[in-house]
């Protein structure tokens with residue numbers, strides 16, 4: 137039986153978050169961007185509303201609800217795109233760090249669930265982006281410690297208190313085998329940081345992390361040695377739905393603002409909305425956003441029901457952010473020259489959303505995944 141409705145509880149959360157997002161977050165969306173400052177306080181405020189577990193990390197670790205974080209992603213992105221990912225922590229940490237031992241969960245989850253602590257994911261390297269199997273960072277065992285050496289060069293949340301670092305633990309291994317993951321505290325000796333100056337998402341520092349003889353207790357390893365790639369791949373599917381939903385939140389809010397604007401602004405003696413050239417792009421955008429939303433929630437529903445959804449997640453990852461960028465761009469044009477100024481949040485949304493066409497996997501890589509599933513490896517593009 138199909139059911140596309142939200143429960144009363146989900147509907148109420150959506151309403152509460154929409155009001156909060158537009159009243160509290162949206163007016164300061166540009167503030168954090170201009171100062172390139174991480175929005176700690178807004179994120180803590182959001183978590184005070186949405187986190188049902190307080191600091192009970194065991195409950196969070198067992199959280200299975202994926203629709204609620206989907207709603208959070210959409211609604212928070214209406215106000216501030218850059219507050220979304222940390223706001224999902226209470227619901228997603230249990231999956232993101234599923235194989236971490238209780239000791240590690242107890243150490244990190246409570247702070248992440250309140251926004252007092254920040255986590256950064258360290259996969260990408262200068263020679264390993266799309267081709268993660270080319271990862272070169274090493275972690276060599278020496279008694280009770282691992283010694284890490286290497287460079288991660290696209291770490292979002294470079295301000296993090298803890299880094300989820302992927303490194304090669306099996307000497308001489310190649311491809312996706314022999315890679316392990318660690319939770320590395322920021323204060324670990326041997327780390328250096330170098331931030332980028334990005335086109336968008338400026339409130340979330342992104343940059344390079346250099347590790348030189350960084351010593352980590354062996355107890356910081358997440359999951360089994362050499363098995364980390366398989367572990368993180370499981371998380372990518374739902375992350376792609378959340379990325380889609382946050383892009384959709386930003387685009388839908390932009391569309392709502394545009395609908396209001398074109399009804400109020402006039403040219404040639406008529407409201408702009410009276411011109412087919414203005415109204416039809418709005419109709420098309422609304423249609424596309426609805427399709428994207430259905431796909432993203434379908435992925436969450438599939439995952440919640442333990443169904444394989446790699447195909448759908450790859451579809452969402454290449455198509456939804458791209459569509460949202462196009463919708464926001466069209467809306468910017470429909471605002472005329474004002475849309476091009478930073479008096480409206482549209483230019484910032486455009487800059488912010490573009491980043492997530494690349495982050496977590498480019499469109500080409502998603503199409504590669506889709507073609508491998510549909511055509512079979514023997515008939516799909518080689519790499």
Ligand SMILES: Cc1cc2nc3c(=O)[nH]c(=O)nc-3n(C[C@H](O)[C@H](O)[C@H](O)COP(=O)(O)OP(=O)(O)OC[C@H]3O[C@@H](n4cnc5c(N)ncnc54)[C@H](O)[C@@H]3O)c2cc1C
Pocket residue numbers: 256257258259260262264265266267290291292293337342491492494495496497498499500501504519
């Ligand atoms: C906003 C943002 C946030 C990010 N956050 C993080 C993070 O927190 N942690 C992290 O580890 N990484 C992060 N990344 C990095 C991101 O995951 C990588 O940039 C991405 O996987 C692509 O890798 P690359 O940049 O090295 O590009 P490359 O792999 O060098 O690719 C360059 C171009 O070539 C294309 N290409 C590559 N291989 C193929 C192929 N086989 N067929 C067709 N085309 C191909 C790509 O699609 C791309 O267009 C982030 C990136 C952005 C922009």
